[in-house]
Amino acid sequence: MTDDAVTENETVLSVRGLSVRFLMPGGRRIAAVTDAHFDVAAGECLALIGESGCGKSVLASALLGLLPANARTAGEARLGDLDLLAADERTLARTVRGRLIGLVPQSPAAHLTPVRTVRSHLRETVAALTGTRGRAALRAAVEAAAARAAFPADHLDRHPHQLSGGLAQRAATALALVGDAPLLLADEPTTGLDRDLVDHTVDELRRHVDTGRRSLLVITHDLAAAERIADRVAVMYAGRIVELADAKAFFGTPGPRHPYSRGLLQALPDRAFAPIPGMPPELGSLPEGCAFAPRCDRATDACTALPPLADGIACHHPRLPEDLRA
Amino acid sequence: MLELRDITAGYDPAAPVVRHATLALAPGESVGLLGPSGCGKSTLARVAALLHRPDAGTVTLDGTPVRGWRHRAPHAQRTAIGVVFQQPRLSADPRLRLSDLIAEPLRATRRRDEIPERLAELTPAVGLTPDLLDRRPHEVSDGQLQRACLARALVLRPRWLVCDEMTAMLDASTTAALVAAVEDYRAATGAGLLAVGHDHVLLHRWCARTLHWSDLITTQDPEPVWLPAEVGLQ
Amino acid sequence: MTCEPVTTAEPAWRSHGTERRSTRAVRVRVCVVLVAATVLAVLLVPPLVRLDQQAVDLSAKLLPPSWSHPFGTDDLGRDLLLRCVYGLRVSLLVGVAAALTATVIGTAVGATAGALGGWADRALMRVVDTFSSVPHLLMGIFIVAVFRPGVWPVIVSVALTHWLSTARIVRAEVLSLRARPYIDAAVSGGASRWRVTVRHLLPAVLPQAALAAVLMVPHAMWHESALSFLGLGLPTHLASLGNLIQAARGPLLAGQWWPTLFPGLFIIVPTLAVAGLAGAWRERINPRRRSELML
Numbered sequence: 001m002t003d004d005a006v007t008e009n010e011t012v013l014s015v016r017g018l019s020v021r022f023l024m025p026g027g028r029r030i031a032a033v034t035d036a037h038f039d040v041a042a043g044e045c046l047a048l049i050g051e052s053g054c055g056k057s058v059l060a061s062a063l064l065g066l067l068p069a070n071a072r073t074a075g076e077a078r079l080g081d082l083d084l085l086a087a088d089e090r091t092l093a094r095t096v097r098g099r100l101i102g103l104v105p106q107s108p109a110a111h112l113t114p115v116r117t118v119r120s121h122l123r124e125t126v127a128a129l130t131g132t133r134g135r136a137a138l139r140a141a142v143e144a145a146a147a148r149a150a151f152p153a154d155h156l157d158r159h160p161h162q163l164s165g166g167l168a169q170r171a172a173t174a175l176a177l178v179g180d181a182p183l184l185l186a187d188e189p190t191t192g193l194d195r196d197l198v199d200h201t202v203d204e205l206r207r208h209v210d211t212g213r214r215s216l217l218v219i220t221h222d223l224a225a226a227e228r229i230a231d232r233v234a235v236m237y238a239g240r241i242v243e244l245a246d247a248k249a250f251f252g253t254p255g256p257r258h259p260y261s262r263g264l265l266q267a268l269p270d271r272a273f274a275p276i277p278g279m280p281p282e283l284g285s286l287p288e289g290c291a292f293a294p295r296c297d298r299a300t301d302a303c304t305a306l307p308p309l310a311d312g313i314a315c316h317h318p319r320l321p322e323d324l325r326a
Numbered sequence: 327m328l329e330l331r332d333i334t335a336g337y338d339p340a341a342p343v344v345r346h347a348t349l350a351l352a353p354g355e356s357v358g359l360l361g362p363s364g365c366g367k368s369t370l371a372r373v374a375a376l377l378h379r380p381d382a383g384t385v386t387l388d389g390t391p392v393r394g395w396r397h398r399a400p401h402a403q404r405t406a407i408g409v410v411f412q413q414p415r416l417s418a419d420p421r422l423r424l425s426d427l428i429a430e431p432l433r434a435t436r437r438r439d440e441i442p443e444r445l446a447e448l449t450p451a452v453g454l455t456p457d458l459l460d461r462r463p464h465e466v467s468d469g470q471l472q473r474a475c476l477a478r479a480l481v482l483r484p485r486w487l488v489c490d491e492m493t494a495m496l497d498a499s500t501t502a503a504l505v506a507a508v509e510d511y512r513a514a515t516g517a518g519l520l521a522v523g524h525d526h527v528l529l530h531r532w533c534a535r536t537l538h539w540s541d542l543i544t545t546q547d548p549e550p551v552w553l554p555a556e557v558g559l560q
Numbered sequence: 561m562t563c564e565p566v567t568t569a570e571p572a573w574r575s576h577g578t579e580r581r582s583t584r585a586v587r588v589r590v591c592v593v594l595v596a597a598t599v600l601a602v603l604l605v606p607p608l609v610r611l612d613q614q615a616v617d618l619s620a621k622l623l624p625p626s627w628s629h630p631f632g633t634d635d636l637g638r639d640l641l642l643r644c645v646y647g648l649r650v651s652l653l654v655g656v657a658a659a660l661t662a663t664v665i666g667t668a669v670g671a672t673a674g675a676l677g678g679w680a681d682r683a684l685m686r687v688v689d690t691f692s693s694v695p696h697l698l699m700g701i702f703i704v705a706v707f708r709p710g711v712w713p714v715i716v717s718v719a720l721t722h723w724l725s726t727a728r729i730v731r732a733e734v735l736s737l738r739a740r741p742y743i744d745a746a747v748s749g750g751a752s753r754w755r756v757t758v759r760h761l762l763p764a765v766l767p768q769a770a771l772a773a774v775l776m777v778p779h780a781m782w783h784e785s786a787l788s789f790l791g792l793g794l795p796t797h798l799a800s801l802g803n804l805i806q807a808a809r810g811p812l813l814a815g816q817w818w819p820t821l822f823p824g825l826f827i828i829v830p831t832l833a834v835a836g837l838a839g840a841w842r843e844r845i846n847p848r849r850r851s852e853l854m855l
Contacts, residue, residue, distance in 0.1 A: 019571060051497040053467035067576045074571030085574060165363060191495065194362050194524040221497040224527075267498040269531040275503035279453065279470065377744045397753050405750040417741040419760050430759075431749030478745065 012182050012215040013040040013063075017075030018085070020055070020062050024070070030284045032058040034239045035075070037309065040183065043212040045205075047230035047247070048219045049264070051280055055239040056219045060187045063217075064101060065092040079183060098129050098179040104186035104205065108172035112160040118171045119156040122146060122178070129179040149174035150204065165193055169201050177208065184208060184216045190225045198222065202229045223268060227251040235261045238281050238291035244312040257318040260292045290316065327353060328374060328407075328486055328518060333383035335373050336366070342381055343369050347542040349520075351486075353388075356512065356519040358529030361539030368412075370542075371490040371522045375409045388485065405435060408479030412491035414471035418463040424470075425459035428477045435482065448477040452507045469500035476504055480511055487512070489521045493528065505532050588840045594833035602652060605645045614638065614797070622816050632818035634804075635811060640819060643799045644826045650800040651827070654715055655781040661719035662780075663773035666726025671765065673727070674734025675757040685731070688724050696721040697786060704792045714793050718780045726772045733765045767841070774838040778831035801827050 015038050022030040032055040040046045048056050061067050063077055063084055077084040079100055087096065097103070105111035112121055122142045126132055132141045143153055151170045160168060169189070176184060186205060190198040202225050209216045220226055226233060230247040235258060243250075243258040256262045263276035278295040281287060287294065293303035298317040307314045328351040336342030343366035351357050361367040372378035373385065379395035386392065387403055394400070411417045418427055428448060429441045449456060452473040463471050472492070479487065487508060493501040509532075512519060523529050529536045617637035625632045631640035673684040691699070700717040707713035737743065738761065746756050785802020787793030794800050796807075801823045808819035 017571070021573065051499060052469060052495075065576065069576070072573035072575055074573050195526065196362075223498055264498055267502040269502070269525075269528040273502050273505070273531055275453075275501075275506060276499045279455070280467075372744070375744075375748055377747060396747050397756075401750045404748060407748065409745060409748045411741040411745070413741065417745055419742045419746075419764075421763055430746065430751070434746065434749050434751035434755055475745070478749065482749065 010042050011039045012042050012079065013217065014078040015039070015063075015075070016078070018059065018062065018077055019074040020058050020067065021072045022068075022070055023072065024284070028284055031239050031286055032071075032283055033062065035309075036236075036241050038234055038241065038244060040215040040217055042182070042215050043209060044231045045209050045216040045218060045229050046232050046234060047226035048217065048234045048236060049221065049223060049226050050236035051264075052221055053283070054236045054280060055283065056236050057187060059236075060185060060217075060219050063185065064097060064103065065089065098125070098181065100179075100181050100183065102176035102179060102181040102184045104176045104184060104189050105172055106188040106191055108168040109160050109163070109165070111172055112168065114160055117157050117159055118146070118151070118163070118174075121171070121175060122156070125175050125178045145178050146174050148177050166197050166200055169193075169197070170204065173204065173208075182214060184214055186216065186218045186220075188220055188222075189218065190220065190222050195224075198225050199228060205229060223251075223265065235264070238286055239283055240291065240314065241309060242292065242314045244309070255319070257313050257320075258292075258315050259296045259298050259317070259319070262319065263295075290314075327351065327386060327388060328520070329384075329386040330370070330374055331384045331386070333370065333373055333380045333385070335369050335378060335380035335383075339381050344373070344380075345543065346383075349374075349537070349542050351518050351520060353485075354512070354516045354518050355535065356521065356533040358533035358536035359520065359522045359539065359542075360524065360526050360529055360536055361522075363524060365539050367522045367539055368490050371409075371488050371520065374520055375407050375488040376404050377409070401435065405431065405482045406484055407486040407488055408482065408484035410472070410476050410479045410487070410489045410492045412494050414468050414475050414495070415463065417475050418471055420463050423460055423462055424454070424466065424474045427463070427474055428459075428481055431478060431482050444481050448480060451480075451510065452477045453503050469496050472496060472500070472504060473507075476507060483515060485515075485517050487517055487519045489519065489523075491523050492521070494523065494525075501528070584840065587836060591833040591836040591840070594829060595837060598648070598652075598830040598833070601645050602649045605642075606649065609642070622811055622819070624816075625818055631822040632816075634807065634819050640804075640822055643804060644801070644822050647799040647801040647804045647823060648826050648830070650711070650794065650798055651781045651784060651802060652777075652830075654711060654718070654784045654794075654800065655777040657715045658718035658722065658780040658783075659773045659776040661715065662722040662776060663726050663769055665719065666723035666772070667730050667762075667765070667769045669723065670727035670730025671734055671757060671762055674731040674738065675753065675761055677738075681731075684727075688727050691721075692724050696783070700783065700787060701790065701792055704787055709792065709795055711794060711798075714784050714787055717787065718783045721783075722776055722780065726769060726776075729772055730765050730769055733768055734761050737761055737764050770841075771838045774834050777834065778827065781827055781831070 015036055018033060018036040019031075020033040022032055024030060036059060038046065048059065050056050058067070062073055065084065065087065067073070073085050075085065079096070082091070082096070082100070084092075084096065112118070119142060122145050123138055126138060126141045126145055130141065132138050142156070146153055146156060149170045151167065151174050155163065155167060160171070163171060184205070189205065190201055193201060205216060205218070206229050208214055216229075218226065218229060227247065233243075233245055233247050233250045234241050235243040235256070237260050243256060243261045245256065250256050250261070251265070256265060260276070266272040267275050276295055281291050281294070289304040289306050290296070290299070293299040296303070300317065302316040305316075307316050330347065330349045333344055333347045334342045335344045347370055349357070349359070349370070359367055359370075369378060373380050376385070376392060376395050376399045384391060387406060390403070392399065392403060422430065425445060428445060432438060432441050432444060445459070449459065454470065454473050454477070458466055458470055466474075476492070489508065493504055496504070508519065511517065519533065521529060521533055526536070615638060617633070620629070620633050620637040622635055623629055623633045629639050629641065631644060634640055634643065669684055669688070673681040700721050703717040703720055704713045707716075743756060743760060746760055751759070781801065784793055784800060785806060788796075788800060788802045789806045794803060796803060804823040805820055808823070812820045
């Protein structure tokens with residue numbers, strides 16, 4: 001592995017005003033993602049966190065061009081010179097998926113074809129993405145690809161069901177790394193895994209970012225995993241990014257500034273273990289103004305107007321450092 | 327008392343997933359059972375909920391030995407235990423509205439007249455709103471559906487609750503809300519709890535006592551070396 | 561790829577993916593029209609059109625399609641359009657009645673076997689295997705031979721030989737559903753075996769069974785014609801589609817195609833339309849498909 005350290009962190013993915021609407025029968029529109037702005041730089045990991053159903057998986061699907069036919073998008077998502085939202089299916093299939101974005105799937109065991117070995121999965125992907133030809137060259141390339149994700153070579157001839165959860169995750173990561181894509185996209189990579197395995201998976205993903213050339217976008221509701229892996233955190237609520245913060249400050253001191261992010265952290269069993277009252281609003285009928293106001297203890301009349309995302313926070317009454325000292 | 331003694335269980339008698347596990351819960355006690363995924367703890371939870379007949383071993387529920395599982399278990403025993411599973415999508419009949427889902431055990435035990443009262447109590451208790459009750463499972467989120475599944479488990483006022491990875495698919499806030507709902511119910515009724523999971527931070531916070539899977543195994547080896555002598559004595 | 565402008569002004573909305581929905585909607589509409597036409601023809605033509613389908617006119621034998629006889633005439637000079645409509649009536653009656661009976665038997669047996677499991681399952685499936693080991697037609701002939709020729713023996717014969725596959729499908733579906741946690745939850749909530757079967761298992765397999773029933777209709781219609789061919793089915797004066805095609809074999813060899821083609825189309829087109837509708841209906845009724853919105 002070459003290690004030409006990139007000193008200035010160039011932006012890999014730049015999302016500007018990304019919105020996704022689903023058109024439902026009866027003229028209903030579901031605002032799954034609204035006006036998302038964020039960047040991910042090389043060598044950086046951004047964790048997109050939020051409750052299930054807040055629109056974060058839809059955002060991932062939009063980046064990969066995997067939205068269903070009743071979806072409409074607006075805004076842009078630039079990966080290099082390419083706008084992912086404007087690209088046609090042919091471009092997405094030939095140059096984006098695998099080559100520009102490597103996807104680390106939610107449940108690796110289900111992502112792999114049960115009747116084929118890991119080697120055969122890797123061989124197919126290597127041949128398709130790198131154009132390697134010839135038996136010996138392919139064999140070497142497959143083993144190199146496996147080694148990059150620390151997948152043991154003597155397990156290459158196993159079928160997915162013969163792998164432990166951790167090895168299946170590594171196999172899936174190896175596949176995602178084959179195309180040497182500048183952006184890795186991990187969609188809930190730790191759902192249902194044991195805590196030890198979560199730590200392990202997350203550390204391995206982190207390792208691929210620490211080479212400095214790749215960037216990683218992790219979509220997760222697992223706050224502990226996000227704390228372990230992320231440089232920056234984007235908190236999503238009801239389809240909008242409400243806070244964008246440095247991970248150290250967010251999880252440590254001074255802590256999150258948005259009342260929703262604070263509530264989310266305080267719900268953790270090693271913190272207050274107190275739920276946020278109420279439930280998230282329906283994406284089909286969002287309230288006017290701040291969508292969190294009905295559940296927020298700091299809400300005032302000002303919250304009937306939509307707070308813009310400024311200085312990494314979309315809130316009329318953010319927590320200030322002096323609040324924390326009190 | 328909910329007592330499982332020397333349970334061996336699985337889906338293939340030649341290769342049981344649970345071997346010689348023993349676990350006892352005092353009335354009203356909350357026990358968290360930790361273990362890696364695939365270790366057999368879900369199977370043991372199903373045995374405890376009288377949903378899976380063990381190959382060997384005994385289960386005693388409030389002093390009465392359990393003689394049948396699933397439909398062979400008497401109504402009174404089966405309904406004394408409420409269960410919540412990991413995946414709300416698979417735990418809800420996709421055809422039922424949430425109100426019918428929650429009320430189903432009352433209908434099955436011919437206590438229809440209690441439905442309005444129990445629905446009115448449980449809906450706020452698990453954090454649902456009345457407008458959600460008319461929806462079908464595909465029209466609500468995972469978190470909302472799991473709240474409904476918890477309400478269904480509580481509707482018959484069970485003396486025991488078995489929660490198998492109840493919050494593994496859910497976010498932190500919904501997890502805290504569901505755990506709070508379970509604890510409110512236990513505080514009001516004195517019900518016991520067996521919570522199975524792999525998140526030790528969560529189970530330590532939630533349960534009075536936590537056990538690791540390896541603590542349950544009475545004998546590591548199915549054929550202990552001293553067994554011949556023991557048999558000879560009998 | 562893209563189509564239909566979105567009516568909101570603010571951002572420029574883009575659509576993605578191919579609009580499969582619209583082609584499906586067109587397909588469904590075509591099927592609805594065809595099925596409606598079939599039903600109307602079968603119900604309305606006999607009472608409204610006061611022509612005798614049996615009217616023999618030996619001076620108009622085997623006329624090719626023309627304005628006065630759109631489908632031509634048969635070897636006795638009878639109008640084939642009229643014969644086809646009457647034939648469709650009889651064939652549909654036999655096909656639908658046999659398919660419904662077979663589905664009811666198959667669903668009952670399959671659901672019972674799947675829901676009870678154990679020795680009941682094994683015993684019922686051995687019965688299914690035994691029935692399957694005898695060729696359909698042979699058993700059909702046996703059953704028909706017991707009765708006097710007529711419509712009902714044919715229905716009974718076809719039904720009793722066609723419930724086996726439905727029983728297998730329903731049993732397999734019930735077995736897979738029985739392992740779902742929601743069945744566990746129902747058992748834990750005190751539901752009896754009967755209640756689990758009727759409230760949770762049967763409603764889930766009914767779309768499958770209904771689809772099997774619809775797809776069985778053409779099969780049953782063909783089976784009827786096979787029995788008729790052997791002289792054991794419907795009386796020859798009854799214009800079933802099977803009888804019509806069978807009677808057309810002679811003219812076909814002489815190059816007269818219309819007595820074969822039009823009854824054939826009368827079997828194929830309505831049954832394909834019904835099968836198309838059944839498929840669309842199943843997609844609609846299955847809630848799992850509708851949750852694929854990732855919300």
